Amino acid sequence: MTDREFIMQMQPWFGDEEKQSLNDYMDGGGFITEFKQTEAFENQLAEYVGAKHCIVVNNGTISLSLAALACGLQAGDEVIVPNYTMVATPNSLKMFGIEPVFVDVEADSLCLDIALVREAINEKTKAIMLMPANGRYPSVGIDAFERLAAEHNLLLLEDAAQSLGSHYPDGRHIGMAGMAGSFSFSAPKIISTGQGGCVVTNDDDVADKVRKLKDFGRTSGGNDYHESLGLNFKFTDIQACIGIEQMKKLPWRVERKKEIYRRYQSGLAHIDEITFFVQDLTYTTPWFIDVIAQSRDQLVAFLKTQNIGTRVMYPPINKQPAYNIVGEHPVSNLIGASGLWLPSAAQLSDDTIDYICHSIEKFYC
Numbered sequence: 115m116t117d118r119e120f121i122m123q124m125q126p127w128f129g130d131e132e133k134q135s136l137n138d139y140m141d142g143g144g145f146i147t148e149f150k151q152t153e154a155f156e157n158q159l160a161e162y163v164g165a166k167h168c169i170v171v172n173n174g175t176i177s178l179s180l181a182a183l184a185c186g187l188q189a190g191d192e193v194i195v196p197n198y199t200m201v202a203t204p205n206s207l208k209m210f211g212i213e214p215v216f217v218d219v220e221a222d223s224l225c226l227d228i229a230l231v232r233e234a235i236n237e238k239t240k241a242i243m244l245m246p247a248n249g250r251y252p253s254v255g256i257d258a259f260e261r262l263a264a265e266h267n268l269l270l271l272e273d274a275a276q277s278l279g280s281h282y283p284d285g286r287h288i289g290m291a292g293m294a295g296s297f298s299f300s301a302p303k304i305i306s307t308g309q310g311g312c313v314v315t316n317d318d319d320v321a322d323k324v325r326k327l328k329d330f331g332r333t334s335g336g337n338d339y340h341e342s343l344g345l346n347f348k349f350t351d352i353q354a355c356i357g358i359e360q361m362k363k364l365p366w367r368v369e370r371k372k373e374i375y376r377r378y379q380s381g382l383a384h385i386d387e388i389t390f391f392v393q394d395l396t397y398t399t400p401w402f403i404d405v406i407a408q409s410r411d412q413l414v415a416f417l418k419t420q421n422i423g424t425r426v427m428y429p430p431i432n433k434q435p436a437y438n439i440v441g442e443h444p445v446s447n448l449i450g451a452s453g454l455w456l457p458s459a460a461q462l463s464d465d466t467i468d469y470i471c472h473s474i475e476k477f478y479c
């Protein structure tokens with residue numbers, strides 16, 4: 115046992131700046147629902163990722179659905195998605211009758227394997243939805259996916275929920291390669307508004323459609339004229355106040371996440387039972403510390419006795435009861451059996467990381 119406080123696998127991080135901003139907002143008598151603060155948050159995000167448009171919505175799942183619908187996908191269309199991803203990726207499509215088709219990921223980048231994508235394309239395929247896992251990009255380069263999509267007249271969409279602060283080597287922010295990209299601001303993300311997400315795009319028509327879809331099909335705020343159908347997926351200015359302050363802290367967090375990753379890499383380098391994936395720390399920012407760990411479940415139990423929280427990585431989606439699709443996808447199977455997220459919060463101290471590495475060493479040696 116240890117007398118250390120429990121180390122959570124992930125924890126959002128808010129400070130006095132967020133509190134002050136909320137106080138000021140409340141003193142100003144705003145309506146709380148989305149308005150000027152939300153607009154300012156959208157502008158800040160658009161500038162950061164280099165997008166012409168950013169539309170904030172209430173989470174990073176519905177942002178995927180709205181991106182897909184705004185790009186013209188409809189019930190019966192097929193979209194190729196990774197078999198290793200958060201279940202929101204396929205659910206965002208399936209809930210609207212769009213069929214996710216699961217393809218395995220590469221063992222090094224954990225992004226879609228382009229050779230398998232190529233094999234899966236058929237006449238019903240309308241799009242490829244990439245999930246840049248932990249901020250990574252496919253080993254063949256994003257341009258190979260752009261060429262493949264163009265060759266088959268497919269839409270390219272990016273579920274960049276885990277990728278704020280990550281770029282492609284050509285300088286574009288991840289999420290900006292396809293027709294639309296999506297981010298999440300849920301509690302474990304590099305910045306958080308508790309819940310929240312956004313769609314980014316350079317396409318005026320897609321942006322306009324997303325804005326209508328999230329606001330009952332309204333043509334502009336406040337009026338009750340509806341040319342098209344929509345629901346209510348709006349944000350709040352309260353969340354935007356938090357988001358604006360979180361965004362100011364993003365550049366520091368990007369650097370700290372990279373330092374944390376490097377410290378784990380050197381602290382665990384001599385342990386053969388732990389394997390890191392490939393992560394390009396020049397261009398990308400690891401959201402979580404993800405590893406393949408031998409005897410993973412026993413390690414998880416041991417680390418718990420040391421007051422260290424971990425989280426097992428996503429299981430292969432085709433084997434989730436909600437999907438239950440026959441087929442073996444070796445890389446996602448391996449991740450499901452042995453993938454582990456170690457404590458990854460930006461506020462972890464070096465001393466805590468060293469303690470975690472020593473605890474892992476104690477388990478294996």
Ligand SMILES: Cc1ncc(COP(=O)(O)O)c(C=O)c1O
Nearest residue numbers: 173174175200202275298299300
């Ligand atoms: C890859 C991916 N897509 C989508 C989501 C869903 O985002 P949200 O929780 O904001 O709905 C997540 C959240 O973890 C995610 O990791």
